[in-house]
Amino acid sequence: MQPDHLTINRDVWNADAANWVAFAQNRWRLDPPEWGNWGNTEESLNLLPTDMAGMNAIELGCGTGYVSYWMHRRGAHVTGVDISAEQLSTARGLAAAHGADIRLIEGNAEATGLPDAVFDFAISEYGASIWCPADKWLPEAWRLLRPGGRLVFLGNHPLSLLCSPLDGAPANLTLHRPYRNMWGADWTQVAFEPTGVCFNLTIAAWWTLFAEIGFDVTNYQELYAPEGAKGTRAAVPADWASSYPVEQVWHLMKPE
């Protein structure tokens, strides 16, 4: 049985928030943006519309709020939702420091309580995209988007989860868990860097879920560590992430 991910993940992020302030300060300053654990550039990925003037945009699991700020900088009216009061406190402090008018709401990305069909663009970078079950947060994103609205989300590639040892040690070249029926992983009790409960699906299951909800897939990107990357990030060594897809980005549209 899957554990109570909402309480666990909220508590994990409240406890860990202080460790992400310096990273957040750096990301808020980045122009143009860089994405994910390996800092792939916006120029290479095109995750955001270039001109967001007048768009209503929402970030689901906004954390420290830098993606929200990047959208604000492009002219959008931005709402960020996060379940962790401590992460939002960092986001609010940085929004004030940057003079950014961003609506930041403490809440669950699976059930935001916001009205139907009010957003032109929704995004999640390692937010709801990995911390919420896809069959819970994707229908909510669908509900929030107007027809023609787009959702972009970035998270771990399923292959990186397959190659991650059960004890949380860095990824290697062994398949450590079944791909069939993949749902994610409970990292709360592992020996190395325990954290919360994360979700992922097989590629086919992602496609099936998008079709069931009614999303069109407009693009799918597999991300690698950029050339020259060194070290280990989020328990994946650079040489692994340079040869195998470490992150994925789905681009979806709610049809008109």
Ligand SMILES: C[S@@+](CC[C@H](N)C(=O)[O-])C[C@H]1O[C@@H](n2cnc3c(N)ncnc32)[C@H](O)[C@@H]1O
């Ligand atoms: C790695 S951060 C990603 C956000 C942002 N890219 C950043 O790095 O600051 C993950 C965030 O997801 C949030 N989160 C986890 N579960 C959530 C849920 N059910 N609803 C909203 N936010 C959630 C956490 O509180 C955390 O702030």
